[in-house]
Each structure stands twice: as C-alpha cells, then as structure tokens.
Amino acid sequence: MGLATAVPAKKAEKPLKRGLNQIWRFKLLYLLLLPAFVWVLLFDYLPLYGISIAFMDYNVIQGWSGSEWAGLKYFRMLFESEMFRNAFRNTLLISLYKMISGFVCPILLALALNEIRTAWFKKTLQTAVYLPRFVSWVVYGGIITLLLSPETGIINKLIELFGGKPAYLLVEPAYFRTILVVTDAMKEMGWAAIIYIAAIAGLNPEVYEAAIMDGATRFRRILHVTLPGIAGTIVVIFILRVGTVMSAGLDQVINLYNPMVFEVGDILDTYIYRVGIEQFSLSLAAAADVVKGLIGLAMVLIVNHIAKRINDSGIF
C-alpha cells in the first residue's frame, strides 16, 4: 500500500503553510470523499457508539440519555442463558460444516468443469449452476420448503419410491443442519467455483504438455498439476471463509428454521434478531452482538497473521 505523503514536519511556519497548500490543492478529492465519509460515519460508526446500550439498561422511551448504566449485567445474563450458549455452539458447528462443504464443493466442481472439452456443454452447465446465486434466500427457502414438504414434496416421493418412510424433514432436528449445509452448497457452489475456474485457466499449458509427455493420466494431471497450481487461490479463499466463522448464514437460517429445530438451528444472528427485535430485549441482544463482533475480529486478525506467514500476503 502506498504511503501517504504526510505533511512534512520540517521547520516551522513555512512547511505548515506548504502543508495546508498541499491539502488545499486536493480540496476537490476531499470533497469527493465526503459523501462516502458521511455514509460510513452514519451507518458504520454511529452503530459502534450504539454498542454502549449493551452496557446499559437501555430503555427505548428514555433513549441513551435516560438509561442507566448496567455494567456487565447483560453479558453475565448471556452466558447464563442456555439459549445463547446453544446459539453460540450452533453457529460454530454450522459454520464449520459449511466451511468444509462450501469450500470443497466449488473446488471439485471447478476441476470437473475444467475437464469438459465440449465448449457449449461447459458453458451451459456453468450458466445453470450460477442460477441459485441470483435469487434471494426467501425465494430459495420457499423452493426448499416445497421440495421437502411431507405431503407433496418431491424428496419424500423419492424416499417412498425407494421404500423409505416420508417425514417432514424441516422440523426434524436430526436433519436440519444437513439441510442447511446441502442447500447452502447447492445455492453457492456454482458461483464460488468461478475463481478457481479462472485460476485454472491461468495455469501454464506447457506444464500440462510436459505431464502428458510423461504419460500422466487425466486424474494424475489434476492431482499433480492443476491442484498445486491453484493452491494459492485455495488458501486465500479459505482464509476469507474462516474470517466469517461467526456468521453462519442469517438469511438462510431465518428462512428455513422453525421452533421445532431451534435447538440445532438457532445461530447467533437469529438469536439476536429474536431477542432484540421480536422480544425487544435490546440490551441483551446488543451484548450478543458485541460477543459475536469481538470473536469475529479476533478470527480475522489471527487468520490474517497466519496468512502473512504462509504466503507473505495477508488480506490487509
């Protein structure tokens, strides 16, 4: 990252004037920065100040000025709450499962697509697997619900066809996480594969030719040429994913879950939403926000540190 030419702090008066002149010279650029600056101030920094309500007995009617400080009361309440601990555990578990499937599937898909030599076929497949990325989780959740419905869902028909017993899969705690992981992979893997497809396309063809000369089969070529070739990309994507470990997919969960599966499906974000917006315990929910944010921050910093050691290029 290029360094800013900070105002040179040499001798007195003149340099100051020169510095101001320098700043004045860029007045238009500062003006251009202003709209985004104001936005970030209002919608990113004001909420940071809003965190204070986690340490208050926040009362909506009295607002900030009228509410009493409560210290760590709400944090204590959180960690004593079975529901919070549950949401915390679910967040980590679901995130972890998704990290594995949502990370491996796109790589495999990209590798497989790369072996398709028929151009139109490849293009068609690619366009088709992108589709779910372009619909909202409201839409996709609605589709999944239809597919899994007990009376009419096509999945149950298939289960019956193979002699199984139909079930209302979405209210079965035993299946809920699997459903989350599978549908997440279905929705995102096509799109997530793009980066790997591009990375593969950028590999040196000569290496492949050499491998062919050495008599490497296609499978061996994938294993020994393609995969090592895109290893750098894989590492970067993996790091980015680890950084989001505390967000297990709010949009998806809120559109698929129901009270029957809270025990296995409730994540921090849905917990915060329920407690804060639906039950209006704003301070308690804000405290959960803080816990989530701090752990997320720690994850990003740790992962970035590791990244810098591995390939000398952290994300920031």
Added chain:
Amino acid sequence: MKLTRGESVFVTTNYILLTVITLIIIVPFWYVISVSVTPYHIFSEKNGLVLFPTSFSFQYYEYLLKEGSMIYNAYGITIRNTVFGVLLALILTATAAYALAEKKLPGRRLIMLFFVFTMLFKGGMIPTYITIKSLGLLNTDYVLILVMAYTAFNMIIMKSFFEGIPENLKESAAIDGASELRILWRIVLPLSMPVIASIGLLYLVTYWNDFFNALLYVTDWHKAPVQLVLRTIIASSSLPPELLEAAGTTPPPTIGIQMAAIVIVALPMMIIYPFVQKYFEQGMLIGSVKG
C-alpha cells in the same frame, strides 16, 4: 486424440456426474414453475409429482396479480429502491474509490483506515437498528436505499482498479487544464466500465434480493418491497388479508399461490442473469486479483 480406456471412463463419468449435479440444482426451479401453472386437482391427483405440467392453469397468477393487489405496490417499491439504490451506491463507491486511489492525497492512509476499519468490527444488528431508529429512518421511503448504499469491499475493488489506470493519462489531461471532476468523468470512468458494470450488478442483486433490512426497518405494509411480501406469503399457511386487498373471492389453494409468488419475485433476476453473467464474472475476477 485417441483416449485410452481409463480416460474414456473418466471422461464419461465426469460428463454424467456434472449433468446430475446441474440437474439437482436446476430441477427445483423447474419444479416450482410447474407447480405454479398446474391446476390444484391435478397437483393433488399426482401427489405433487408434476415435473411436466400436462394441463395449465394461471389462476394463481391471476389471483396474485389482480387489480389492487399489494404485489404491484411492493414491486414498485423494489424497483424504485433498486434503481435509486444502485445509482447512489455507485456514486458513493466510485467517488471514494477515486479519491483514495490518488497516492499523493495527504492523509490517505488515515482516511483509508477510517473506511476499512468497519470491515473488521461492526456495531452489529441491534446497535445499527437503534441508530437507524434514532436517525428517524424507520419506515421511511428511503431507509432501504440508504442502508445498503456502500460496501467497503466494493470500494476497495474499485480503488484497486482505478489505481491500475496509467498515471500519465490523468496527468496529461490535467496539463490540458481538466479539473479532477472532469478527469474522473471523461477519462477514468469510461476506462473503468468493466468494474463499474460488475459492481453495479453486485449492488443490483443486493438491492433486488434484500429482505432482511426490510424485515428490520420496514413494518408498514405499504412500504414493503416484494421480498418481504413474498416472505409473508410463504411463511403463513393462510394468506394475510392485508396482502391481497382484493376481497370477495375465495383464494385458490395456498401452495400454488406461494409458488406463483416465488416465480413472480424471482423472475426478473432469473431472466437477466444469463445476459449479464460475464460482467459478474469480471467482477469476481477483479475482486480476486486483489485477494
């Protein structure tokens, strides 16, 4: 080139496997469309297995799109939010990115830190909600346009693209007496169409598909975008009366209405994405270069 036996097995398996995966992803969409145009008695006769509709009925669509239906209002709101939202988002993102791409800008590092810090640590759902509330934005016409109008990540992508534009192009324009604004408008932006298009499209999808911000900040039904209305239609087994104000008729079975509503809400994106896909791909790639 002749394939060895092992290779042809590999190739065939690969073709079959990919076709199956693609079908698993695509068929649900097809199935929803099928259900939405199949008359209910046939749907229940066939136990829901209507992958290929044999007879058609558009009663669900007619019901949803009846005169005075809430859908029109919600659609109008979504379109308004998307159009103004994408415009505003592009302006905010591009101006900030352009200014920060200038390496000589005094204080650049500090300003950059200000802009990037919130990528690492955010206030979270509830503090943001409280902020929006105290700003008096709850339930306003522009709250959804405003809250999604800037993403630090997109700004960084754009900034790194702007940084790639040759310095001397800008310098020679400056020597010719062009102002910064003119340089941005006449030189930088035209050269940056790929990144503008792809980030604009990213914002487009965000705005069109947003429901969670709407869920948080909009409680007045007359201000709800389509995703929120759809969510209510899907979540409730019986349709809420305030959604479909055309009274007097008994509604057709809910499942068909739900599927038709899904199609109505998702269709615009499903139609445009194959055409704009290449810009999205560029966007992803521009983003990934930065890593």
